[in-house]
Amino acid sequence: xxxxxxxxxxxxxxxxxxxxxxxxxxxxxxxxxxxxxxxxxxxxxxxxxxxxxxxxxxxxxxxxxxxxxxxxxxxxxxxxxxxxxxxxxxxxxxxxxxxxxxxxxxxxxxxxxxxxxxxxxxxxxxxxxxxxxxxxxxxxxxxxxxxxxxxxxxxxxxxxxxxxxxxxxxxxxxxxxxxxxxxxxxxxxxxxxxxxxxxxxxxxxxxxxxxxxxxxxxxxxxxxxxxxxxxxxxxxxxxxxxxx
Amino acid sequence: xxxxxxxxxxxxxxxxxxxxxxxxxxxxxxxxxxxxxxxxxxxxxxxxxxxxxxxxxxxxxxxxxxxxxxxxxxxxxxxxxxxxxxxxxxxxxxxxxxxxxxxxxxxxxxxxxxxxxxxxxxxxxxxxxxxxxxxxxxxxxxxxxxxxxxxxxxxxxxxxxxxxxxxxxxxxxxxxxxxxxxxxxxxxxxxxxxxxxxxxxxxxxxxxxxxxxxxxxxxxxxxxxxxxxxxxxxxxxxxxxxxx
Numbered sequence: 001x002x003x004x005x006x007x008x009x010x011x012x013x014x015x016x017x018x019x020x021x022x023x024x025x026x027x028x029x030x031x032x033x034x035x036x037x038x039x040x041x042x043x044x045x046x047x048x049x050x051x052x053x054x055x056x057x058x059x060x061x062x063x064x065x066x067x068x069x070x071x072x073x074x075x076x077x078x079x080x081x082x083x084x085x086x087x088x089x090x091x092x093x094x095x096x097x098x099x100x101x102x103x104x105x106x107x108x109x110x111x112x113x114x115x116x117x118x119x120x121x122x123x124x125x126x127x128x129x130x131x132x133x134x135x136x137x138x139x140x141x142x143x144x145x146x147x148x149x150x151x152x153x154x155x156x157x158x159x160x161x162x163x164x165x166x167x168x169x170x171x172x173x174x175x176x177x178x179x180x181x182x183x184x185x186x187x188x189x190x191x192x193x194x195x196x197x198x199x200x201x202x203x204x205x206x207x208x209x210x211x212x213x214x215x216x217x218x219x220x221x222x223x224x225x226x227x228x229x230x231x232x233x234x235x236x237x238x239x240x241x242x243x244x
Numbered sequence: 245x246x247x248x249x250x251x252x253x254x255x256x257x258x259x260x261x262x263x264x265x266x267x268x269x270x271x272x273x274x275x276x277x278x279x280x281x282x283x284x285x286x287x288x289x290x291x292x293x294x295x296x297x298x299x300x301x302x303x304x305x306x307x308x309x310x311x312x313x314x315x316x317x318x319x320x321x322x323x324x325x326x327x328x329x330x331x332x333x334x335x336x337x338x339x340x341x342x343x344x345x346x347x348x349x350x351x352x353x354x355x356x357x358x359x360x361x362x363x364x365x366x367x368x369x370x371x372x373x374x375x376x377x378x379x380x381x382x383x384x385x386x387x388x389x390x391x392x393x394x395x396x397x398x399x400x401x402x403x404x405x406x407x408x409x410x411x412x413x414x415x416x417x418x419x420x421x422x423x424x425x426x427x428x429x430x431x432x433x434x435x436x437x438x439x440x441x442x443x444x445x446x447x448x449x450x451x452x453x454x455x456x457x458x459x460x461x462x463x464x465x466x467x468x469x470x471x472x473x474x475x476x477x478x479x480x481x482x483x484x485x486x487x488x
Contacts, residue, residue, distance in 0.1 A: 070465045098472050100464075139466040179483060220344075220488040221314045222383040228342050235479040236488060239423060244464040244480060 002029050002037040003137045005144060011041055011063070016049050020057040027054070036064070044069050044142040069142020073243040076102035076190045078163065079230050080156050082197035083107070083114045088227040093128045097135035097145050099234050100243055102190075104132065106149040107156035111199035125149050153205055156194065161213045163192035168214040169229050171200045178217045178233060182240045191237055195230040246273050246281040247381045249388060255285055255307070260293050264301040271298070280308070288313050288386040313386020317487040320346035320434045322407065323474050324400050326441035327351070327358045332471040337372045341379035341389050343478050344487055346434075348376065350393040351400035355443035369393050397449055400438065405457045407436035412458040413473050414440075414450050422461045422477060426484045435481055439474040 004025070010017040016039040018026065031037055031051055039047040039061060046069045049061035079101045081092055093104050106125070108115050116124050128147040136144045150156050160166045165188045167181065194214065201209075210216050219232055238244040248269070254261040260283040262270065275281055275295055283291040283305060290313045293305035323345045325336055337348055350369070352359050360368050372391040380388045394400050404410045409432045411425065438458065445453075454460050463476055482488040 095469075095472050098466055098468050099476060100466060139468065141466065177486075178488065179486065220482065222342055222344060222385065224342050224383065225339075228339050231475070232343060232479045232488060235476045236483040238464065239480040239483055242421075242423065244422065244476060 002026075002031060003140065004037065004039050005042050005133065005137065006039045008041040008043055011039065011047065014063050016047060016061045016063060018059040018061065023054060023057055023059045026051065026059055037061070039063075040069055040142055042143055044072050046070075046142065069140070071100075071140035072142040073100040073102075073238060073241070075188065075237065075241045075243065077234060077237055078103045078105060078160070078190070078192045079234060080105045080107060080160050080192060080194040081230050082109050082195065082226070083112045083116060084197055084226050085114045089124070089128060090131055092227050092230055093131050093147060094135045095231050096234055097132050097141065098139040099231060100238050101145050101234055102143075103146045103148070104128070105156060105159065106147070107153055108151070109153040109156075109197060109205055110202050112197045113199075114197075121149055154208070157209045157212050157214065160192040160194050160209075163190040164188040165191045166214045167191065167193045167233070168201070168206065168209045168216045169193065169195045169219055169233055170206050170216045171196075171218070171223060172203070172206065173216045173218040176215065176217050178219060178236055179240075181215050181217055182237065186241075193230060193233045193237070195233065196226060198226050200226075246270075246275060247384065248281065248283050249286050249377065249381065250283045252285040252287055255283065255291065258307050260291060260305045260307060262303040262305065267298060267301055267303045270295065270303055281305070283307075284313055284386055286387055288316050290314075290386065313384070315344075315384035316386040317344040317346075317482060317485070319432065319481065319485045319487065321478060321481055322347045322349060322404070322434070322436045323478060324349045324351060324404050324436060324438040325474050326353050326439065326470070327356045327360060328441055328470050329358045333368070333372060334375055336471050336474055337375050337391060338379045339475050340478055341376050341385065342383040343475060344482050345389050345478055346387075347390045347392070348372070349400060349403065350391070351397055352395070353397040353400075353441060353449055354446050356441045357443075358441075365393055398452070401453045401456050401458065404436040404438050404453075407434040408432040409435040410438075410458045411436065411477070412438045412445070412450065412453045412460045413463055413477055414460045415444050415462070415467060416447070416450065417460040417462040420459065420461050422463060422480055423484075425459050425461055426481065430485075437474060437477045437481070439477065440470060442470050444470075
């Protein structure tokens with residue numbers, strides 16, 4: 001069913017008030033008065049609605065029922081992804097939202113070939129936020145995961161370290177597998193996963209992250225590309241926690 | 245380290261004989277006499293080699309040691325993916341090889357928008373085979389997963405049903421999760437995973453597959469795109485079997 005995110009402040013008195021762009025979207029989907037669709041308040045609530053008025057740039061829908069959004073996982077996973085070349089960040093954001101990421105954070109590190117700054121960075125974050133919103137609508141999420149960009153690797157490590165289970169996917173890790181950590185931390189509320197750029201993290205970066213409390217893990221014996229690793233780690237977490 | 249697949253028949257007498265295209269690749273990597281690289285025979289053996297002769301269109305490398313390829317998972321997973329639009333099949337083949345798929349099989353079904361035939365199909369399979377070979381080299385596989393195309397959904401179901409654990413990822417399945425099946429089938433040698441096109445399988449197709457022995461499973465409460473679902477299922481299987 002068609003799905004719209006409407007700010008909670010525009011849902012009151014049993015009615016959802018849709019914005020100009022959502023109205024345009026309703027029109028493009030050829031939804032007419034009397035037809036039903038889903039409105040989500042972005043706070044984990046889904047409203048089953050029936051369209052009762054639409055004009056040029058606004059629409060109103062009567063709420064039939066409210067249910068918790070089923071698409072929200074219980075575990076909150078923040079994906080920390082280094083800047084990557086081409087459309088790899090785009091690709092990862094879209095799939096990560098489908099797979100249940102709670103938030104996505106971009107950061108620079110030593111081997112990043114791409115390192116957007118200034119206007120280019122602002123544009124990239126805006127584009128990724130739009131991709132996250134589109135993906136959230138399409139896959140039935142109850143919240144739109146945030147996309148943010150940090151200035152430094154150190155800042156990313158500090159943020160990642162705040163999670164109950166902070167993980168660093170490191171290709172030179174040979175001892176500890178992701179499964180070993182997850183098996184012992186069932187029921188963790190927040191998990192962070194840091195993944196590097198095309199060339200991986202350098203040794204000093206991995207050391208710093210581990211010194212700050214991140215657990216270095218391997219994703220197995222095959223070398224995963226920088227756009228494959230974060231999605232593989234996220235999928236494994238969702239599978240392990242019963243969300244997949 | 246650079247990695248080349250060389251047919252087992254070109255490895256004998258302690259020497260690996262490289263083809264014209266591999267020689268070109270050696271040259272592009274600026275590998276010179278005395279430098280080491282890996283040759284894989286595609287049967288699960290890796291050879292540590294040192295280059296000892298290279299001319300215009302052939303090269304010879306002396307074998308220093310032989311080890312089993314570490315990149316081959318113990319479980320053999322065949323991914324059955326419906327024809328999809330754009331470069332989605334390409335994308336899935338590349339990532340599936342990295343994640344450890346044993347083989348990839350394409351098939352048509354009712355809701356396939358793309359349905360290549362004749363020359364277009366031959367070209368597509370050849371391109372996907374090249375993508376699989378490149379990915380196998382890059383990620384350190386010990387075999388190049390095969391890519392094949394079948395003529396019908398029925399044929400795909402029959403092939404998939406041959407595996408120890410044959411799975412159908414079906415969006416209208418609400419009862420059985422992938423984890424439920426995998427938890428009870430630890431140690432299975434062969435697993436098949438069938439995933440549908442953009443519009444999913446229709447009810448008659450799902451019924452037929454289940455009647456032929458496939459287990460219908462859900463991949464959770466979010467709607468995964470047709471290029472996300474097969475990779476999510478494959479990742480989950482590799483994670484569960486200790487290969488990730």
